Amino acid sequence: MLAAALARELAEAEVLERERQMRAVFDAALDAMLCVDASGLIRDANAAAMTLLGCGRAGVVGRSLAELAAEPPRPGTPALADVLRGERVSGAAEVVHAGGLRRSVEFTGIPDIRPGRHLVALRDVSERKQLHARLALADRMVSVGTLAAGVAHELNNPLAYVVANLSYVDEQLTLLAPRLAAARSGCGREPDLANALLDAVHDARDGAERMRVIVRDLKTFSRPDEERAGPVSLAPLLDSCVSVAWNEIRHRARLVRELADVPPVQGCEARLGQVFLNLLVNAAQAIPEGHADEHQIRVSARALAGERVAVEVADTGSGIAPEHLPRIFDPFFTTKPPGVGTGLGLSICQSIVSAMGGEIQVESALGHGTAFRVVLPASGPDGAGAPGRGAAPAARARGRILVVDDEPLVGTVIQRTLQGEHEVTVASSARAALARVAAGERFDLILSDLLMPEMTGMELYRSLRERAPELAGRVVFLTGGAFTPAARTFLEQEPVECVEKPFELETIRALLARRLVTAGSPRS
Ligand SMILES: Nc1ncnc2c1ncn2[C@@H]1O[C@H](COP(=O)(O)OP(=O)(O)OP(=O)(O)O)[C@@H](O)[C@H]1O
Ligand SMILES: [Mg+2]
CATH class of the missing domain: 3.40.50.2300 (Response regulator)
Known part of the structure; x- marks a missing residue:
């Protein structure tokens, strides 16, 4: 009798010990764990579950399992509540966090872990899903860049003869105009045909010039298969970046440009274009739309001691919170809503600039603005005279x-x-x-x-x-x-x-x- 009582006591102690162990595992699990009863009410939840759902124990215990899902499952796909039918299930769902945001989860439901109790484990995969989406976007951007390079190339030949023919017509009409006007006024007819034609040609030249600039800009930002480093003239490159970002800039800020007498830098033009474009877009996006006269984005460049050049993009926008500042160069760190920012911009800039032997510095005052400074090695004296950009000499010869x-x-x-x-x-x-x-x-x-x-x-x-x-x-x-x-x-x-x-x-x-x-x- 005594022996039986002792054995029972030992068995109970062992059960208690096991329960304590189970509890410790349940509480320490990194995945969210919910214990539900046969009617689907949540009876217990671990710390990870409370983090996932964004509320304390009282906000979780007593809720129905079915109402955690943000949406009913699509027909034919497993639902959280299927575990109540006594089936072991696995699937994916979205649950609603108390802050209103949705979290993507993968779940497993194990029925009858003890009589009348089922276990549902949920793993938060939101970050992983976002990461995949962003990588897919980055990948698409590469394809778009390659496509842009091809389109720019194909447009160049027809544009070459459109531009050159129009300037020829312009020149010849300018020479002819006085003679045409004289002839017409002599016979008393409308004298202005030559001027009307000249206006038409000027308009057409303006259009062609805009196309030329668009094609040039496309070429700057496209990704060639291989990259060439060389002397890069900053002023034309920064002008191209500004014109690509102009739509973002013009409703938000005045642009101030200080680019006089900057020596060329050593680097890859297309990659540097990407860096400055991202800094310009970031600057614009830090400024609210609609008060362009009150805000400014300043693009400046100057030579530094030690054969280096600094390019600065400074804005009068929101500034960066001190707690965010150490994270802005991290891949995928963004404070922008999905669809606006991927958070890859600055991390890509950082890797491009350091590969060129340069660095990016940042200064920011919350509520007042931010300045990004890109410091790059200047290119040697032999790079100063890039071909095709020299001044026209005075002498002319027939050849x-x-x-x-x-x-x-x-x-x-x-x-x-x-x-x-x-x-x-x-x-x-x-x-x-x-x-x-x-x-x-x-x-x-x-x-x-x-x-x-x-x-x-x-x-x-x-x-x-x-x-x-x-x-x-x-x-x-x-x-x-x-x-x-x-x-x-x-x-x-x-x-x-x-x-x-x-x-x-x-x-x-x-x-x-x-x-x-x-x-x-x-x-x-
Ligand atoms: N000029 C700026 N003013 C204020 N905040 C900025 C500025 N530039 C960057 N940031 C902050 O740094 C974060 C990271 O910038 P980054 O360029 O890497 O990514 P993003 O602009 O959010 O997205 P993406 O460039 O990939 O579209 C931004 O989300 C923003 O919070
Ligand atoms: Mg950016």
């Missing part, structure tokens, strides 16, 4: 020009516009150009497309170097962007000059004037 482009209209427009000043020959392929050279023709300058089907401009150049080396030194490439890796290596290794399509006639004229003088073979 024999060969234009090689598989897009016939590019050749035609150069021929049409420069024929009066130079002798222009057009070849629609590199082979046709080589045939002319083989037949003994000589040219003072060869303007060649870089990428052409069959035989590229690079092959033409190499072939000229073997057959007529003096002509190889007179090749200038016309490029439409979206370089292939081979083209990029070629341009890095060979001492050749490039002109970007679409080009203004003045750019070509200045190039010819300079090259025909320096070539030392002017013809008159």
Whole structure:
């Protein structure tokens, strides 16, 4: 009898001990755990469950399991309350946090852990889902960038001859206008046709110029397969960034630009464009819409001691809370609503800038504004004179020009516009150009497309170097962007000059004037 009582006592103590252990496991579990009764009422909840639902024990115990889900399950998918039917279930759901936000969970329901009690374990997977969504978005951005590079490239050829033809018509009409006006006033008719035509051409040139800028900007922000570091002129790059961000900026702030006499920096133009664009968009988004006259975004650049350059983007927006400041460069840290920010911007900026040997500094005053400063290495003195941007020399000379482009209209427009000043020959392929050279023709300058089907401009150049080396030194490439890796290596290794399509006639004229003088073979 005594022995039986002792055994019972021991067994009870063991049960109590096990219960204590179970309780400790239940309370310490990182996943939310709910214990529900047969009618579906929650009878117990661990600490993780209270965190998940955003309320204390009293706010959880006594609620019905079914009402935790934000929405009824889709037909055919498991529901939280299925465990009440005595089935072991697993599924996904959304539960509502006391703050009103929804949390995504994966759940498992285990029936009858003891008579009349079921266990439901819930794992909060909201962050993981957000992360996936953001990675997918980042991935899409890469595809969009690649697409943009292709579109920019395809638009460049037609734009090249639209822009050049319009400037030709403009020039010729300007010359003709006084004569037309005189002739018309002599016969007493409407004298203003020439001016109306000139206005029409100016409007068309404005439109083409806007397209040219859009294409140039697209090229700046597209992602080439491989990246080239070199001297980057900051003022035009920052101007491109401002024009891409202009829609975000213009309703919120005045833009102040202080970019005089900044030396070029050493880096990759497309990547730096991404950095400054993100800083500009962040600055704009920190300012409320509708009071543009009260706010300012200042973009400035200046040389620092030690061959470095600082670019600053400063705004008069919301500022950054001191507790957020240490986290703003973390990937996915954002205070913006979903759809506005991914929180990747600054972390990407940070990695781009440090890969270029630079750093990003930030100063912020809550309620007053923020300044981001990007410090970059200046490029050496040899980088100062980027090709194609030099000033036009005074001297002019008549020369024999060969234009090689598989897009016939590019050749035609150069021929049409420069024929009066130079002798222009057009070849629609590199082979046709080589045939002319083989037949003994000589040219003072060869303007060649870089990428052409069959035989590229690079092959033409190499072939000229073997057959007529003096002509190889007179090749200038016309490029439409979206370089292939081979083209990029070629341009890095060979001492050749490039002109970007679409080009203004003045750019070509200045190039010819300079090259025909320096070539030392002017013809008159
Ligand atoms: N100029 C600024 N003024 C105020 N807060 C800023 C500024 N720039 C960045 N922040 C803060 O830093 C956070 C992180 O910026 P980041 O550029 O990395 O991501 P995001 O702008 O939120 O999203 P994304 O750039 O990916 O679209 C922002 O959510 C914001 O809280
Ligand atoms: Mg951002």
